[in-house]
Amino acid sequence: MRGFISIAAVIAVLAAVPLVIQSNATLNFLVVTLLIALAGQGWNILGGYGGQYSFGHAAFFGTGAYVTAILQVRYGVNAWIGFAAGIAAGAAVGAIIGGLTFRSGLRGSYFALVTLAFAEVLRIVASVAPIAGAGVGTLIKLDLRAQAFQFQSRAVFYWVILALVAISLLIARLLERSRFGVWLIAVRENEDAAMALGVNATMVKLGAMILSAAITATAGCFYAQYFLFIDAGIAYGTWISIDALLTPIIGGVGTVFGPLLGALVVKSLGEGAKLVAGDAPGLDLVIYGVVLVLVIWFAPRGLIGAVTDARKLMLRCSSRSVREAADG
Amino acid sequence: MAEPLLVVERVSRRFGGLLAVDAASLSAPVGRITALIGPNGAGKTTLFAIISGFLKPSAGSIRYNGEEIAGEPPYRLARRGIARTFQIVQPFAGLSVRENILVGSHLRHRARADALTAAEQVGREVGLGDMLDRPADTLTVAGRKRLELARALATEPKLLLLDEVLAGLNPSEIRDIVPVIRGLCARGMTIMMIEHVMQAVMSLSEHVFVLAEGRVIAEGPPSRVAADAAVVEAYLGHGAAAKLGASHAL
Numbered sequence: 027m028r029g030f031i032s033i034a035a036v037i038a039v040l041a042a043v044p045l046v047i048q049s050n051a052t053l054n055f056l057v058v059t060l061l062i063a064l065a066g067q068g069w070n071i072l073g074g075y076g077g078q079y080s081f082g083h084a085a086f087f088g089t090g091a092y093v094t095a096i097l098q099v100r101y102g103v104n105a106w107i108g109f110a111a112g113i114a115a116g117a118a119v120g121a122i123i124g125g126l127t128f129r130s131g132l133r134g135s136y137f138a139l140v141t142l143a144f145a146e147v148l149r150i151v152a153s154v155a156p157i158a159g160a161g162v163g164t165l166i167k168l169d170l171r172a173q174a175f176q177f178q179s180r181a182v183f184y185w186v187i188l189a190l191v192a193i194s195l196l197i198a199r200l201l202e203r204s205r206f207g208v209w210l211i212a213v214r215e216n217e218d219a220a221m222a223l224g225v226n227a228t229m230v231k232l233g234a235m236i237l238s239a240a241i242t243a244t245a246g247c248f249y250a251q252y253f254l255f256i257d258a259g260i261a262y263g264t265w266i267s268i269d270a271l272l273t274p275i276i277g278g279v280g281t282v283f284g285p286l287l288g289a290l291v292v293k294s295l296g297e298g299a300k301l302v303a304g305d306a307p308g309l310d311l312v313i314y315g316v317v318l319v320l321v322i323w324f325a326p327r328g329l330i331g332a333v334t335d336a337r338k339l340m341l342r343c344s345s346r347s348v349r350e351a352a353d354g
Numbered sequence: 355m356a357e358p359l360l361v362v363e364r365v366s367r368r369f370g371g372l373l374a375v376d377a378a379s380l381s382a383p384v385g386r387i388t389a390l391i392g393p394n395g396a397g398k399t400t401l402f403a404i405i406s407g408f409l410k411p412s413a414g415s416i417r418y419n420g421e422e423i424a425g426e427p428p429y430r431l432a433r434r435g436i437a438r439t440f441q442i443v444q445p446f447a448g449l450s451v452r453e454n455i456l457v458g459s460h461l462r463h464r465a466r467a468d469a470l471t472a473a474e475q476v477g478r479e480v481g482l483g484d485m486l487d488r489p490a491d492t493l494t495v496a497g498r499k500r501l502e503l504a505r506a507l508a509t510e511p512k513l514l515l516l517d518e519v520l521a522g523l524n525p526s527e528i529r530d531i532v533p534v535i536r537g538l539c540a541r542g543m544t545i546m547m548i549e550h551v552m553q554a555v556m557s558l559s560e561h562v563f564v565l566a567e568g569r570v571i572a573e574g575p576p577s578r579v580a581a582d583a584a585v586v587e588a589y590l591g592h593g594a595a596a597k598l599g600a601s602h603a604l
Binding site: 203204205208209211212215216218219220221222223224225226227338342 | 406408427428430432433437438440444445446447448449453456457458460461464466469489492505506508509
């Protein structure tokens with residue numbers, strides 16, 4: 027129960043933000059941060075809980091974004107239906123990539139490289155396919171009505187993405203407490219031992235891949251509705267693959283709040299670096315990079331991992347002193 | 355007498371030019387402890403890997419409960435009731451002892467609460483009751499062997515394959531764990547164990563198969579097998595039996 031209360035508390039605090047801050051720039055920053063947190067949570071399901079490090083989550087993000095946009099622009103489909111179709115299409119791409127890679131037994135860096143290759147192929151296809159607008163990109167017509175999934179106020183967009191993040195947190199928490207989640211973690215820790223205990227490792231990984239793809243695709247669908255423009259470099263670009271894996275790694279892989287915390291930290295650092303560096307070109311990226319190296323150096327299991335490690339260390343020390351006292 | 359729970363018939367496994375298991379046949383009768391012994395490199399672990407589905411046999415048949423199971427994947431065999439432990443222990447290092455056992459108990463219990471109860475019970479049974487919340491990677495070798503056993507037991511197997519669960523333990527640790535294994539057998543579980551600790555093999559099992567260079571060279575009650583000339587030669591080298599016989603004659 028405590029696990030769900032913490033989610034409710036975090037979401038309640040974040041939901042109150044637009045009531046205090048009305049600045050469009052700040053809200054815009056927070057919307058993008060939550061969007062990255064959502065994409066990162068998708069990566070976290072497969073990479074964090076399942077130990078399968080994908081370098082190509084752009085494949086799902088981009089598919090979600092493109093399907094949402096193309097259905098509206100070319101086929102006049104309602105935006106909400108397009109949104110749902112985008113999620114389904116992302117999940118389908120996850121099923122295809124997962125089916126091909128896991129059934130052929132690709133693990134570790136081979137899996138990472140193949141996912142990267144899939145995302146790149148999709149990017150190149152999207153940059154030449156006429157239906158995707160080829161090099162020009164796809165523009166969704168401005169139509170500020172709720173039934174078109176467009177809102178006048180930034181705050182509404184903020185609450186929508188916050189609700190999606192809340193759902194993703196709930197999914198991660200429920201996963202941790204389900205049989206499927208226990209099996210997924212077992213596969214991450216030791217695939218052979220898991221199989222000896224009756225776990226169908228291929229199916230478990232495939233299931234995680236589909237769930238993971240659906241969540242990251244949701245972030246892509248939202249991106250299309252929020253910015254109303256996508257092209258191949260945005261939707262299928264490596265930036266989103268990197269952001270999706272960096273946020274949980276910095277925040278804490280295989281933890282419910284890791285991606286959200288990681289996104290807040292990474293995006294704040296990025297903005298902060300821009301403020302400090304001012305107009306010096308590239309200096310913000312240098313600062314950003316140095317901070318990343320420091321985090322990974324001193325907290326290899328992420329910020330949440332560092333906290334739990336410290337707690338465990340204290341526990342171990344205290345239990346040792348108890349034992350020594352008993353022996354003495 | 356009823357058919358044995360496990361019947362392995364003329365199973366072979368080839369790795370390129372090496373015949374690791376060569377037409378080996380053995381069986382495990384219901385509710386008994388059967389031992390599989392043999393010198394290093396005899397193919398014991400390979401044979402276990404074949405029975406538990408981690409390797410496919412190149413030839414031969416494996417029947418479990420009267421059904422052909424050769425080549426089935428390990429997770430399906432686990433569902434049928436075959437559990438194994440690994441010679442090189444494979445704990446889920448990042449998880450606690452309880453969470454390790456939980457992976458196994460979830461096989462028969464979908465609901466988390468039931469699975470946790472079952473896991474705790476198994477943990478106590480093998481003597482890990484006080485360490486359930488310890489991280490698995492902080493256990494001693496003896497603790498890890500117990501954990502390996504606990505996870506396998508949590509899947510509620512009918513046939514338990516134990517790959518050197520006593521290796522690396524000191525005599526007092528062996529004394530602690532032998533009654534646990536005997537208790538499982540008393541509950542009707544069928545056990546097949548690979549073991550090097552002969553004292554344990556002698557005291558636990560009624561029937562021993564001896565594997566050497568991939569072939570079953572002898573079988574029978576432990577005392578008879580230990581005196582078998584072919585077995586002595588397999589362990590000590592060609593001509594050893596004759597020399598031993600000669601020294602006895604003197």
